[in-house]
Each structure stands twice: as structure tokens, then as C-alpha cells.
Amino acid sequence: MEYRDYYxxxxxxxxxxxxxxxxxxxxxxxxxxPDVSKDADAEQRFKEVGEAYAVLKDxxxxxxxxxxxxxxxxxxxxxxxxxxxxxxxxHGGDFAGGGGEEFSDxxxxxxxxxxxxxxxxxxxxRQSRTxxxxxxxxxxxxxxxxxxxxxxxxTLKHTEIGEDGRPRxxxxxxxxxxxxxxxxxxHIRLAKQGSVGVGGGxxxxxxxxxxxxxxxxxxxxxxxxxxxxxxAPWEAELGASVKTSTPTGDVSxxxxxxxxxxxxxxxxxxxxxxxxxxxxxxxxxxxxxxAGTDKQKTAYRExxxxxxxDPRRDSEG
Amino acid sequence: xAEDNRNDILQCEIIETRREMSLADLxxxxxxxxxxxxxxxxxxxxxxxxxxPAEWRFSGRSVTRVVVAERLSRDLRLxxxxxxxxxxxxxxxxxxxxxxxxxxQTDEY
Numbered sequence: 001m002e003y004r005d006y007y008x009x010x011x012x013x014x015x016x017x018x019x020x021x022x023x024x025x026x027x028x029x030x031x032x033x034p035d036v037s038k039d040a041d042a043e044q045r046f047k048e049v050g051e052a053y054a055v056l057k058d059x060x061x062x063x064x065x066x067x068x069x070x071x072x073x074x075x076x077x078x079x080x081x082x083x084x085x086x087x088x089x090x091h092g093g094d095f096a097g098g099g100g101e102e103f104s105d106x107x108x109x110x111x112x113x114x115x116x117x118x119x120x121x122x123x124x125x126r127q128s129r130t131x132x133x134x135x136x137x138x139x140x141x142x143x144x145x146x147x148x149x150x151x152x153x154x155t156l157k158h159t160e161i162g163e164d165g166r167p168r169x170x171x172x173x174x175x176x177x178x179x180x181x182x183x184x185x186x187h188i189r190l191a192k193q194g195s196v197g198v199g200g201g202x203x204x205x206x207x208x209x210x211x212x213x214x215x216x217x218x219x220x221x222x223x224x225x226x227x228x229x230x231x232a233p234w235e236a237e238l239g240a241s242v243k244t245s246t247p248t249g250d251v252s253x254x255x256x257x258x259x260x261x262x263x264x265x266x267x268x269x270x271x272x273x274x275x276x277x278x279x280x281x282x283x284x285x286x287x288x289x290x291a292g293t294d295k296q297k298t299a300y301r302e303x304x305x306x307x308x309x310d311p312r313r314d315s316e317g
Numbered sequence: 318x319a320e321d322n323r324n325d326i327l328q329c330e331i332i333e334t335r336r337e338m339s340l341a342d343l344x345x346x347x348x349x350x351x352x353x354x355x356x357x358x359x360x361x362x363x364x365x366x367x368x369x370p371a372e373w374r375f376s377g378r379s380v381t382r383v384v385v386a387e388r389l390s391r392d393l394r395l396x397x398x399x400x401x402x403x404x405x406x407x408x409x410x411x412x413x414x415x416x417x418x419x420x421x422q423t424d425e426y
Binding site: 026029030033035036038057112115131134151174175176177179181182183185186187188189190191204205207208219220221222225228274 | 325326327328329330331332333334346348380381385386388392393403407411412414415416418419421422
């Protein structure tokens with residue numbers, strides 16, 4: 001099993017005062033809270049910090065951990081020395097460092113498994129029937145899934161209590177129907193797919209937060225979908241009819257004369273579907289043809305001579 | 318429960334577009350007490366339609382706001398006012414990030 005450097009995780013020196021450790025923990029908990037941070041590894045970091053704090057905030061556990069010595073490196077293969085904790089007295093409970101997740105094997109080899117699951121996810125064993133916990137995960141879907149609806153197979157790390165009463169993590173595959181019209185940041189709820197209840201209590205629910213995989217062409221903002229549409233200078237100025245792609249297929253779009261770069265052309269109701277569907281916007285970008293041949297250079301010069309045009313003059317007409 | 322239903326397709330609902338809910342429904346979905354919801358309503362963290370708690374109707378969005386507020390309160394020791402502020406700012410950050418992504422893309426040509 002891998003050694004974990006709790007001081008490094010917390011970003012404090014080995015001789016840090018308890019107050020310093022507390023401050024470091026609070027700062028990191030805010031930074032990596034999975035509801036606040038959008039970093040992909042936020043949840044992992046949040047758990048690591050919670051585990052480190054569970055040890056370092058407790059002077060008894062901290063002293064025992066320190067006794068292992070400072071020579072270990074993160075990730076190094078670790079076995080606790082025999083009787084390593086002899087002479088240390090531990091008081092159980094109060095491990096509510098983070099969100100009630102399980103700690104690492106490293107932690108458990110040192111401090112045991114016990115009843116350390118803190119926070120609201122801890123089942124109350126005094127009650128005979130308890131509803132299972134709600135569980136949460138983030139899933140990534142494609143823009144097209146929202147337009148058409150789709151069935152996606154997702155694999156989640158699922159924690160369950162084994163026959164020996166200990167929590168264990170295993171992969172769990174679910175086929176989920178992604179509802180048409182779902183938007184990034186929205187949540188879908190799968191009733192009764194959370195943790196199992198205790199003593200015949202109902203299962204909790206599974207909540208999935210939806211994120212969209214970045215699309216090579218389209219960008220999503222709320223329920224609206226954007227496309228950057230490149231047009232030639234003459235198309236923008238004289239007007240044109242151009243073919244453009246939308247998530248529901250190609251359409252012919254009329255570019256009004258005198259259009260400027262950044263002009264948004266709206267296709268109402270062609271954004272993400274729903275009771276109140278979003279809109280689709282083509283945002284004009286003016287692409288300049290490169291003058292390679294003499295003929296093309298001449299064309300640019302004639303173009304210039306036909307206008308009394310200074311782009312640096314305050315605003316053009 | 319929690320078997321691998323590899324062949325079953327699970328139906329689900331989008332919480333945010335769920336139809337409106339009573340106080341009791343919201344408490345059930347979020348696993349919170351009605352006293353706690355009253356507290357969150359007092360802070361404006363969720364804004365039901367209707368005057369009296371018995372008449373309250375909550376939008377689907379209230380579910381995620383309450384659930385996230387509960388996690389923030391527990392993990393970061395925020396009170397209801399602090400959680401409400403964080404939720405509002407997170408909404409704003411999300412909007413701004415999406416817009417930024419779109420505008421940054423515009424420059425690449």
C-alpha cells in the first residue's frame with residue numbers, strides 16, 4: 001500500500017501548530033469542495049485533504065503518524081511496523097473531516113476501519129429502519145444527446161456495505177436514458193438508485209450532474225447554442241444566402257446586407273429542445289481571402305481605391 | 318438493490334424542469350426537515366411561490382439548491398446566508414465561464 005504524506009497534502013510543515021493545520025484545512029476544503037470547484041480531480045483532492053485532516057487535527061493520531069518518521073515519500077510502498085501504535089491511545093469517532101467518504105488503505109492500516117464515516121452520509125444505527133443515502137456523480141454527455149435523447153451506459157464507483165459490515169467500493173454500470181433537452185449544469189435524478197437503506201428502509205436516490213463534452217463546432221450557453229460562422233467580406237456587406245450546419249441539420253441562412261463581424265443571426269427555437277426551447281445563433285466572423293497572385297493583389301488595390309475608408313477613424317458608416 | 322441492471326434502461330427525470338412541489342415533496346426529495354426549508358426560504362436561498370408554507374410551491378431548481386446548500390453547510394460550516402451567497406455566485410461563475418468559452422473561441426481565426 002502507498003504511503004501518504006499528510007503534511008504535504010495539507011501544504012504545512014511537519015512542525016505546524018494545530019491552528020495552522022486547521023486554517024490550511026479550511027482553505028483547502030473551500031478550494032476543492034466538489035460543489036465549488038470544477039476541477040476534474042476536485043473530489044479526489046477533497047477526500048485526501050479530509051483524510052489528512054482527520055489524522056493531523058487529532059493530537060493522538062498525529063503523534064502516532066509522526067512516529068512513522070519523516071523519511072517516507074508519497075507513494076512509497078508502505079507496511080506499518082509491528083506494534084507501531086503501541087502506547088498510543090486513540091479515541092474513536094469524530095472523523096467527520098470531509099464528506100463521510102471512506103479513507104485510504106494507508107489510513108485504515110494505521111487507524112483501523114472502525115465507524116469513522118462522518119457527516120450526513122453516516123447511517124444511524126440506533127434506528128432500525130433508515131432510508132439509504134442519496135448519492136451524487138457528474139457525467140459527461142454529447143450535445144447531440146440533448147437534442148435527440150439518448151441511452152448512455154455509465155460506470156460509477158459505488159460504495160456499499162459488504163456482508164462483514166465494512167464499506168467497499170466497486171464499479172457499477174447503469175444504462176441511463178438521457179432526457180431530451182437536458183442542459184449542462186442540470187441534474188437528473190434516478191429514484192432508488194442511491195445507497196441501500198438499513199433495516200428494510202428505502203434506498204436513496206442517485207443524482208447525476210450533467211456536463212457537455214466540448215463540441216468541435218457548437219458552443220452551449222444555458223439553453224442557447226452558438227456557432228461561429230465565417231463569411232467573406234462581400235457576403236457580409238452585400239448580403240448572401242449561405243449554408244450552415246446546426247445540430248439538427250444544415251440550413252440556409254440569409255445574411256443581411258451591411259452585416260458586421262460579431263452580428264448574431266438567430267434561429268428561434270433551434271437551441272436545446274424543451275418546453276421553452278433555446279435559440280440557435282450563428283455569430284458572423286469575417287474571413288479575409290489571402291492575396292497570393294498578382295491578380296488578387298490588384299483586386300485588393302482596386303478595392304482600396306474604390307473607397308474613402310479609414311478603419312482607424314472613429315466609427316465607420 | 319444496486320445490482321447491475323445491465324440490460325434495464327433506467328428512466329430518470331430532469332430535476333430542474335420537474336413540476337412544482339409542495340413543502341412536503343421538497344423535504345422528501347432532499348431528505349431535509351421542513352424547519353430547515355423554512356430557514357432556507359427566510360434567507361432567500363429558495364423562493365417558493367405562495368404565502369403560507371402550506372401554499373408553497375417550489376420549482377425543480379430548488380431541489381439542487383437545497384441539496385448543495387446542505388453539503389456546503391456541512392463540509393464548509395456555512396450558515397444559510399453564506400450558502401445562499403455561494404450558490405448565487407456559483408451560478409454567476411458558471412454563466413460567465415460559458416460566455417468566456419464562447420468569446421475566446423471567436424478570436425481563433
